[in-house]
Amino acid sequence: xxxxxxxxxxxxxxxxxxxxxxxxxxxxxxxxxxxxxxxxxxxxxxxxxxxxxxxxxxxxxxxxxxxxxxxxxxxxxxxxxxxxxxxxxxxxxxxxxxxxxxxxxxxxxxxxxxxxxxxxxxxxxxxxxxxxxxxxxxxxxxxxxxxxxxxxxxxxxxxxxxxxxxxxxxxxxxxxxxxxxxxxxxxxxxxxxxxxxxxxxxxxxxxxxxxxxxxxxxxxxxxxxxxxxxxxxxxxxxxxxxxxxxxxxxxxxxxxxxxxxxxxxxxxxxxxxxxxxxxxxx
Amino acid sequence: xxxxxxxxxxxxxxxxxxxxxxxxxxxxxxxxxxxxxxxxxxxxxxxxxxxxxxxxxxxxxxxxxxxxxxxxxxxxxx
Numbered sequence: 097x098x099x100x101x102x103x104x105x106x107x108x109x110x111x112x113x114x115x116x117x118x119x120x121x122x123x124x125x126x127x128x129x130x131x132x133x134x135x136x137x138x139x140x141x142x143x144x145x146x147x148x149x150x151x152x153x154x155x156x157x158x159x160x161x162x163x164x165x166x167x168x169x170x171x172x173x174x175x176x177x178x179x180x181x182x183x184x185x186x187x188x189x190x191x192x193x194x195x196x197x198x199x200x201x202x203x204x205x206x207x208x209x210x211x212x213x214x215x216x217x218x219x220x221x222x223x224x225x226x227x228x229x230x231x232x233x234x235x236x237x238x239x240x241x242x243x244x245x246x247x248x249x250x251x252x253x254x255x256x257x258x259x260x261x262x263x264x265x266x267x268x269x270x271x272x273x274x275x276x277x278x279x280x281x282x283x284x285x286x287x288x289x290x291x292x293x294x295x296x297x298x299x300x301x302x303x304x305x306x307x308x309x310x311x312x313x314x315x316x317x318x319x320x321x322x323x324x325x326x327x328x329x330x331x332x333x334x335x336x337x338x339x340x341x342x343x344x345x346x347x348x349x350x351x352x353x354x355x356x357x358x359x360x361x362x363x364x365x366x367x368x369x370x371x372x373x374x375x376x377x378x
Numbered sequence: 379x380x381x382x383x384x385x386x387x388x389x390x391x392x393x394x395x396x397x398x399x400x401x402x403x404x405x406x407x408x409x410x411x412x413x414x415x416x417x418x419x420x421x422x423x424x425x426x427x428x429x430x431x432x433x434x435x436x437x438x439x440x441x442x443x444x445x446x447x448x449x450x451x452x453x454x455x456x
Binding site: 190206241248263 | 393394395396397398399405430433436437440441444445447448449451452454455456
């Protein structure tokens with residue numbers, strides 16, 4: 097093998113090795129730069145989000161408004177509790193009486209009437225005894241008078257019990273009117289409006305400053321590094337091919353190998369030759 | 379409003395709604411006058427505009443009417 101060819105091959109191999117090393121170094125540097133840029137962008141986005149969230153915080157006016165609404169609601173609750181405490185026990189009693197009536201029990205509200213009925217019956221008996229003598233209970237007139245009294249007063253009591261239910265329900269309903277659960281409705285609406293506005297602003301601040309697209313910056317840089325290392329292996333393969341070709345061409349053993357790189361090195365005379373045998377490395 | 383009037387009104391309300399009429403009070407005209415007097419002191423002369431006071435008087439009148447009915451039945455029987 098001529099000395100000029102050996103020199104050319106050596107220079108070519110050195111050039112391939114140098115180029116590969118350069119590619120690796122520049123690839124790694126590019127990856128680091130990409131990573132730094134991604135980190136800077138991420139940091140910048142985080143700052144933007146922090147600022148947006150700070151701006152979305154409730155203002156002093158809103159906090160005062162919410163505080164006032166809460167105080168008002170608490171006062172309304174306390175007022176309702178006081179009203180409930182001060183409600184005439186008779187109103188509550190009316191409700192309980194109505195419930196008893198609905199359950200088919202006798203209302204105690206009619207106790208005075210029942211008492212009066214008993215008194216009037218005793219008076220009737222006394223009068224009948226005066227009129228008819230001691231055997232009035234067995235006389236037809238006495239029996240009829242007592243039966244009529246019992247039947248008629250029984251009807252009065254039954255009707256009264258039926259009518260009383262409506263009256264008692266009407267009276268007990270006033271308790272519900274006095275203690276209205278919707279007294280603080282407007283207050284709660286104000287509170288919900290202000291709190292809802294703050295929540296909406298927070299959500300808008302978070303969604304308006306996305307951080308996710310920059311979160312994978314370091315992974316992209318890692319991928320670039322792998323790409324640079326992969327390029328280095330490609331260069332080494334090329335270098336290996338060059339050395340192998342040179343060996344086949346007789347540089348080391350006198351044999352020849354078809355190496356496409358030889359063409360690029362100006363050795364077109366060697367391109368297409370088959371490898372020899374008996375070389376040093378064979 | 380004097381304590382006595384308050385007690386009277388309370389006992390009236392208890393009697394009307396709970397059937398526990400105090401011995402000195404009854405479902406008659408004198409009892410009605412006492413009740414109206416107590417209600418006027420508590421709610422003013424326009425006490426009928428107050429639904430609670432109005433209900434109390436209505437219930438008293440209803441009880442008084444029932445008492446009358448029973449007395450009438452007894453008179454008819456004798």
